[in-house]
Amino acid sequence: xxxxxxxxxxxxxxxxxxxxxxxxxxxxxxxxxxxxxxxxxxxxxxxxxxxxxxxxxxxxxxxxxxxxxxxxxxxxxxxxxxxxxxxxxxxxxxxxxxxxxxxxxxxxxxxxxxxxxxxxxxxxxxxxxxxxxxxxxxxxxxxxxxxxxxxxxxxxxxxxxxxxxxxxxxxxxxxxxxxxxxxxxxxxxxxxxxxxxxxxxxxxxxxxxxxxxxxxxxxxxxxxxxxxxxxxxxxxxxxxxxxxxxxxxxxxxxxxxxxxxxxxxxxxxxxxxxxxxxxxxxxxxxxxxxxxxxxxxxxxxxxxxxxxxxxxxxxxxxxxxxxxxxxxxxxxxxxxxxxxxxxxxxxxxxxxxxxxxxxxxxxxxxxxxxxxxxxxxxxxxxxxxxxxxxxxxxxxxxxxxxxxxxxxxxxxxxxxxxxxxxxxxxxxxxxxxxxxxxxxxxxxxxxxxxxxxxxxxxxxxxxxxxxxxxxxxxxxxxxxxxxxxxxxxxxxxxxxxxxxxxxxxxxxxxxxxxxxxxxxxxxxxxxxxxxxxxxxxxxxxxxxxxxxxxxxxxxxxxxxxxxxxxxxxxxxxxxxxxxxxxxxxxxxxxxxxxxxxxxxxxxxxxxxxxxxxxxxxxxxxxxxxxxxxxxxxxxxxxxxxxxxxxxxxxxxxxxxxxxxxxxxxxxxxxxxxxxxxxxxxxxxxxxxxxxxxxxxxxxxxxx
Numbered sequence: 001x002x003x004x005x006x007x008x009x010x011x012x013x014x015x016x017x018x019x020x021x022x023x024x025x026x027x028x029x030x031x032x033x034x035x036x037x038x039x040x041x042x043x044x045x046x047x048x049x050x051x052x053x054x055x056x057x058x059x060x061x062x063x064x065x066x067x068x069x070x071x072x073x074x075x076x077x078x079x080x081x082x083x084x085x086x087x088x089x090x091x092x093x094x095x096x097x098x099x100x101x102x103x104x105x106x107x108x109x110x111x112x113x114x115x116x117x118x119x120x121x122x123x124x125x126x127x128x129x130x131x132x133x134x135x136x137x138x139x140x141x142x143x144x145x146x147x148x149x150x151x152x153x154x155x156x157x158x159x160x161x162x163x164x165x166x167x168x169x170x171x172x173x174x175x176x177x178x179x180x181x182x183x184x185x186x187x188x189x190x191x192x193x194x195x196x197x198x199x200x201x202x203x204x205x206x207x208x209x210x211x212x213x214x215x216x217x218x219x220x221x222x223x224x225x226x227x228x229x230x231x232x233x234x235x236x237x238x239x240x241x242x243x244x245x246x247x248x249x250x251x252x253x254x255x256x257x258x259x260x261x262x263x264x265x266x267x268x269x270x271x272x273x274x275x276x277x278x279x280x281x282x283x284x285x286x287x288x289x290x291x292x293x294x295x296x297x298x299x300x301x302x303x304x305x306x307x308x309x310x311x312x313x314x315x316x317x318x319x320x321x322x323x324x325x326x327x328x329x330x331x332x333x334x335x336x337x338x339x340x341x342x343x344x345x346x347x348x349x350x351x352x353x354x355x356x357x358x359x360x361x362x363x364x365x366x367x368x369x370x371x372x373x374x375x376x377x378x379x380x381x382x383x384x385x386x387x388x389x390x391x392x393x394x395x396x397x398x399x400x401x402x403x404x405x406x407x408x409x410x411x412x413x414x415x416x417x418x419x420x421x422x423x424x425x426x427x428x429x430x431x432x433x434x435x436x437x438x439x440x441x442x443x444x445x446x447x448x449x450x451x452x453x454x455x456x457x458x459x460x461x462x463x464x465x466x467x468x469x470x471x472x473x474x475x476x477x478x479x480x481x482x483x484x485x486x487x488x489x490x491x492x493x494x495x496x497x498x499x500x501x502x503x504x505x506x507x508x509x510x511x512x513x514x515x516x517x518x519x520x521x522x523x524x525x526x527x528x529x530x531x532x533x534x535x536x537x538x539x540x541x542x543x544x545x546x547x548x549x550x551x552x553x554x555x556x557x558x559x560x561x562x563x564x565x566x567x568x569x570x571x572x573x574x575x576x577x578x579x580x581x582x583x584x585x586x587x588x589x590x591x592x593x594x595x596x597x598x599x600x601x602x603x604x605x606x607x608x609x610x611x612x613x614x615x616x617x618x619x620x621x622x623x624x625x626x627x628x629x630x631x632x633x634x635x636x637x638x639x640x641x642x643x644x645x646x647x648x649x650x651x652x653x654x655x656x657x658x659x660x661x662x663x664x665x666x667x668x669x670x671x672x673x674x675x676x677x678x679x680x681x682x683x684x685x686x687x688x689x690x691x692x693x694x695x696x697x698x699x700x701x702x703x
């Protein structure tokens with residue numbers, strides 16, 4: 001049975017008048033509502049909460065509406081005027097003066113972006129395509145319609161996110177196991193964490209050596225990561241609330257293993273395999289659970305076991321903390337083991353003396369992305385500078401001698417800028433090669449894992465050589481630096497306050513209205529870092545406590561939200577401000593790198609468990625305002641699967657399918673207890689979040 005498509009037309013020149021009075025104004029570029037046209041061709045915005053219709057009559061009109069909206073993405077000029085960090089503005093101007101492209105130039109050059117990609121209705125999974133859904137061709141060559149194509153694309157995106165964090169997990173599990181076996185000559189610094197988690201998993205600990213307990217724990221986590229055998233997913237069984245486990249069993253989404261679900265996702269989304277969009281979305285949810293319990297929680301467990309949990313610390317942040325006349329080494333990526341050894345090596349007197357002999361005052365370490373965040377609260381003196389998007393801008397200071405790249409969020413563009421400033425770039429892992437970079441690291445099979453200390457020494461020596469070769473490079477450092485309190489965890493609250501009761505009491509009596517976990521990437525589709533700051537301001541003024549980690553945490557630590565000062569506390573409503581002052585805590589509690597979402601869930605689960613309330617009923621929210629990469633989809637799913645709604649300023653590529661849109665954003669209220677809320681206006685997004693969480697407080701009878 002064919003579907004008739006009515007084309008009424010959408011005139012972009014009338015867009016401003018059409019949108020006047022509607023919630024989503026021009027410039028609200030990330031939220032793309034489904035457009036309906038009446039019989040006279042008059043457009044209106046559909047209220048998704050009440051309209052889940054599934055006909056495709058207005059597909060062509062909708063695509064034209066998307067085309068009209070996408071022209072409202074911010075351009076570079078707007079980015080330069082509105083991004084909140086003055087250091088970034090200065091670095092952007094410097095790149096302009098030097099004639100060097102940056103991420104915002106390249107984003108502008110991509111405009112107009114593909115309407116089919118934005119809507120998620122382009123399929124290139126076989127060589128009969130690529131296929132795209134239009135009124136003329138409502139199905140691809142194989143017969144896949146918009147619902148199936150959008151679902152396939154989402155499932156593959158989620159599987160890629162599992163693979164990315166899964167590679168991180170495999171690396172640190174093997175590091176910890178090899179340390180226990182003696183193949184890797186590094187100490188195991190998190191004995192408390194290993195013993196506590198082993199007991200939770202039912203591994204015998206009494207009268208056993210730490211190395212044997214560690215090996216057994218690693219084997220359990222490796223099974224959940226990679227076994228092909230159906231059976232119990234041990235991390236879920238040991239760590240997930242029983243209420244949630246029942247929900248997931250009823251939905252039949254408990255994974256076999258992270259590897260298997262990634263494998264199966266690529267299988268079923270191939271041509272001629274699974275033609276049921278709902279089945280494909282069910283597989284996406286299995287990816288979400290594998291991501292949550294293996295590639296985030298599992299990674300966090302072994303990282304804390306190997307390197308220690310870390311503690312509250314005060315760190316310098318932002319580019320003004322760059323030091324002239326030092327051997328300056330930046331670490332960038334996600335893998336912590338070699339970073340630890342490089343930092344330890346560079347801080348020894350032997351290498352400090354080498355640096356001074358080369359004319360430097362000493363050696364200084366800096367962090368980009370998650371490697372920097374992981375290092376800053378574990379090792380003294382590591383200064384975080386930027387997240388992935390502005391990494392190339394940091395090089396334009398001319399102050400960095402060596403850039404150590406491991407894996408993930410290392411854009412190829414840094415090579416172009418590094419050449420301009422004679423900054424040496426070294427890659428350390430086969431997964432993260434860069435053309436033109438030097439490679440000093442592990443081989444593909446890690447046969448040289450026992451040479452970790454020697455590799456670290458080679459890298460630090462290379463930094464000293466680079467310093468000697470760069471003395472003619474002009475240095476220009478924007479004068480913006482600040483300190484931030486970092487390294488918060490449940491363990492810190494136990495040490496400082498005796499446990500979580502201090503938070504529980506404040507939540508119940510309304511001093512703190514709720515808790516938000518704010519994370520994610522940054523994205524040039526919105527004004528860089530501004531959505532994060534604006535959303536945070538709304539939540540703090542309404543007395544909501546913020547936990548943060550990963551790339552989204554950078555603007556908050558750079559702009560003073562992680563300080564115990566009057567200026568920081570003035571962002572807050574009166575009751576939150578008083579509570580923070582009394583306990584000497586900043587408005588934003590920085591818990592670490594992106595895998596440290598596990599620390600946020602420890603807060604969420606610990607508080608809910610102590611109260612005997614399901615996590616889904618608590619006044620909790622997950623915010624990822626500027627999410628950009630594939631892992632960002634999984635990160636939102638991780639909290640959605642617990643019944644915690646997610647809040648975003650960037651839309652997912654789902655609007656080509658009304659069915660998938662409803663499944664992702666609204667229908668999950670019934671199955672998971674959570675929804676996905678998108679509004680490109682971060683202040684409006686914050687108000688919606690406050691409204692939703694106040695309703696949860698009311699349902700609990702807390703007001």
